[in-house]
Amino acid sequence: MDYTKQIQEIASKLFAEGKIDVFVGYRLTGFDENQVPVLIRDQKDVSQLVFNDRSVFNLVNYLKYEHTRNKRVGLVVKGCDSRSLNLLLTESQVKRDKLYVVGIACEGVVDEQGNKMQNCMECVFPDAIVADEMLGTPHEVRKYKVNADIDELASKGLVDRRVYFEEVFENCIRCNACRHSCPLCYCAKCCIDQETATLYNGANTTSGAFHALMTWSLHLAGRCVDCRNCEKACPSHLPLHLLHKWNERVIYENFQEHLAGVHEGDRGAFYKYSMQDPDDFIM
């Protein structure tokens, strides 16, 4: 999967036609195979752009910052990224007419060791859903698969799970990198950071981490698109995908096979309801 040339051509065409102010893409770090997101504002820098299976980071995240706000933006999206973009469009965070989206029919990206990422192996929608232009050959429709880690953990006993997650919360240093790297966390001030003392858990304690991670994952339940930006950002390498994948599974199984951001205008699972939702757990 290498669309470097096509993307460079598209970007330079867009700049030449004056259609965009900023193009968000990837460039090489210059010293290893990894890539750095880059915001290009001038046609002469277009040659920096690359795209291959190391283009991991979800660029939709950059639509949150002042560098792209109120500007016409060109953007490269993979399948999972486009789902988050779709949600942002539905939630009125970005304007479609200010975006020029280059969609990729993604064949999966790799982690730093060069192994295919887990989420790519389980990916249901590898093709960009929102796009002005598509690169690559579209894939056939895949079936939703339950995450292997989830299966393994869910089969363990309550006490074991508690021990496992206690370790997770203890290792969290509450840098909030997960939140900042998430394309869907766009609130100006996160509810976890509201300094109203009775609700606030500002300290980096285990309990604060429990509170923060649980609240965060529940706010993303039914919205998380499994791009794994958070996991990549976490300096403690916490298995954050477990929380999201578990929620995704519960929602998929119980709420009419809902998957986040796969249809245009489709909101998160908590923004709608159905008469058929399970009721048996309520007395």
Next chain:
Amino acid sequence: MNVEIFVTDKAGLQKFYEAIIARNETWAPVEKFGKFDFKRVSSLGECDPDSPIATTRSAKPLFFPRSAKIMKYTADSTGTRVKETDEDPFTAKRVILGMKHCDARSLQVLDKVYNWDYIDNDYQKRRQNTVVISTRCDKAETHCFCTSLDYDVENLDAMDVLIVNGTEGKVHITARTEKGDAFLKENLDPASCILHPVSDEELKKQYQAFAASFRLKMNYKEINEKLSKIFDSPEFEDVSANCISCNTCAFVCPTCHCFKISDERVKDTGVRYKSYDSCNNGYFTLMAGGHNPRPVKYRRWRQRALHKFVYYKERFGENLCVGCGKCAVSCPVNISIFEVVNQVASNEVV
């Protein structure tokens, strides 16, 4: 100080480690979720003191805990009482194994800020009660640039005991401070070592090979000088464009020392904590009433870069960066502070 170099082999080193762990409260790099971090260990099997991979987070949490209790208090109808917190677990006597050079150096840098004006007694106590055992790296990692900064890596005296791998499986153990000397006398079995009181030729050679393996090299004096002049450079806005303000760099940095104070209260009792904070945070400087001196990302980013390479230098005479590259390793978007600082400095405004 009269430097004695003990020479032993890999097995002797393992024995040395075992003896330390058996006799002292020991902290060493332990693998968890696929990376290393300093943890309390009770046997050598749990940890890997010689791991070539540096810990993701620095040893900073052992001296400046991620969240320390300042006090507990009760406030009810009978009045307000402030209570002592529990015994600080970090002030006990302890040994840290497998610390890298850069980490050890960061403690010297932090000493400056903690000992000016108001002296941080807890930090002092933690420092005094800790024996730092450092292993010199054999090879530089991708993001390392410790040799490019204002300290002599070869003759660094930040650690108490230095371990260097020599040729033919030999291991050299030296004390670098009085504390380290006393510690070696107590814990090292001289029978397992040959004593070399004179030459340290081999150490020099190892260091030269290590220094030659660096990919990143810069002239810190030039950087200091250039950065101090370009506060208003528009370049900052460009280079910070792909930063996502995630704070990871500050939390893993061995020298970042900003903190916040927060209260938590349930009914009548409460605890006040001091915990890490980062200047990349949008509301780090937000004042009540809405005024924010650093309201946009590039200004916060600039504060962090200049604090590392200009402000701290002006104030305390040292760079607040030890060149460990931990921030670049952990950065989710692979921004390297080395590259960015050099890029800014190279675009000097007239």
Next chain:
Amino acid sequence: MEAVANNQLVSIEKPEIVAPPNWEPVIIGILCNWCSYAGSDLTGTSRIQYPPNIRIIRVPCSSRVDPWFLIKSLQTTADGVLVSGCHPGDCHYISGNYYARRRFLVTKKLLNFVGFHEDRIQFSWVSAAEGPKFAKVVAKVTEDIKKLGPLHLYKKENFEK
């Protein structure tokens, strides 16, 4: 959970935590203003007894209950939480409880996944006319949570006097 020697209760999630003698659980009840709160009122006025372990908080609607409330309750003092609202179709705000139902299911499952027993968080639909049902629900929740033992959440040790 089975009682160990001396009839002491242990925490189901952390077996090393043993309840002090004569331990009584603390349960937070979050009730919707229009049905369940009125229902609990009816329970009182009709002199039906129910366990005193529940502390009641009134909210406008069951969909006002952010999962955060549940987490925070468990994190500070509560050993269990009961959320109660109108029966489906009876919501004062037309569809509030349908939204709430989805959120509750996910919250319950997620907390169970990270190692809390499912019964720590319970839900019920209680209408304004169902005074006896409210008493029954509270009795059941209290009994369930007594069986589960004390909840040891990371927080509590910080706040012991």
Next chain:
Amino acid sequence: MEQLLVPMICKIDKVIQETPDIRTYRLKFKEEGLTEKFKWMPGQFVEFSLLGSGECTFCIASSVTRKGYFDCSVKRAGIVTADIHSGLEEGDEVGIRGPYGNWFPLEDIKGKNLLFVGGGIGLAPLRSLIQYCIDNRNDYKDFTILYGARTSADMCYKEEIKEWQDNKTLKVILTIDKPEETWTTNVGVVPKILEEVVKPVIENTKVITCGPPIMIKYTIQSLLKLGFADKDIITTLEMRMQCGLGKCGRCNIGSTYVCKDGPVFTNEQLKRLPDEF
């Protein structure tokens, strides 16, 4: 460090509602002996903590020469200050750490004419110095106080201002931003009044100014226009602080720690700082 951050407990002796959103709290130490030990200079600040809500930085608004108590004036602005306003009454207990920071250069201003320019809550740090100077009146020459507020209701320390007006050795000039029916004296923003009404003597005069950032900015501009030297203009800066000890890194402006090297700066010093306040 943790010990340095533990506050001392104070009892609120008196609450004065100065304006709709400013209250002055008169504090006394609960523990005996602390009152004698707690010495401060005009311009210094304390960390005021409402246990459970958090800490706030307030300057001490009274002079050390008025013995036995100290005042903190609190404007309702953020979360903690809102809690302070709604939650604290006479007899309640709060935590105090301090005093921190530097103070007005008392030696430098001795024997000089003094011009105080205050706006809104900015009178609080000036009040500390004004009280100190009134109590050592013989050390100073002419004494002018210019104080401006948005409306007459927004003026704090009304009682005390009356006292100052009655004091024949002081000259007090008040102004409000917009005309009001009952208001008979000056109307207009502080820099305008400064130029048009006060017309200060420049020789041998020190100006001490404090107020909202925008007011300070324009006041300094008009002072320079009037011909004052940079070193004769003294102001106090506002930055977010948390530790007050020069450690937490919040109040850094360049290599300056406002909590240690400030909050009192002369305009000469301010010019050297990067423009980030």
